[in-house]
Amino acid sequence: MYFLVLKKEKLIKYGYCNMKFIKIRDWIEILSRYVLGIIFVYFGFDKIMNIDGFIENITNYQLLPTDFIEVFGIILPWFELLLGGFLILKFFPRIMAVIASILLFAFMIAIISLIIRGININCGCYAQRILNNIKEYTIFYYLSIIFRDLVLILLCYFIYKFNSFGTKRNE
Secondary structure, three states, X not given: OHHHHOOHHHHHHOOOOOXXXXXXXXXXXXXXXXXXXXXXXXXXXHHXXXXXXXXXXXXXHXXXXXXXXXXXXXXXXXXXHHHHHHHHHOOOHHHHHHHHHHHHHHHHHHHHHHHHHOOOOOOOOOOOXXXXXXXXXXXXXXXXXXXXXXXXXXXXXXXXXXXXXXXXXXX
């Protein structure tokens, strides 16, 4: 409501040239935060509820040392849960967006390593509940996961770019 009281000259002075753009930008940021936050909370919680299956999925990637797999399998779901909660609650959203994009990028690298090494496993994203009857995962399955992660990284960009909390305006 505060913006509606200001005159157009003050809006331009403080960098608000187009009221529609402000509203759209804010809604994109809010929607991106909630979508990304809910996804991380859901998948983190789902992995916590099936921790043994998740640790088995991490083992199938053949990327981590055997001693580190169990620790990683226990820490990662809780980290995802906290990350999603922080995004939803707007707790350091720009920092959380950067952390989320780094995590998603790491997931993409792991999927790409599966493609390069010719390993045929479920990604561990818990899409197997939807894809229970698939016995062999094709390149299109892996590419769809990479595409999904790219879209989620785009949401991270929107959160980082459009979050105006704590930023200074030109006076």
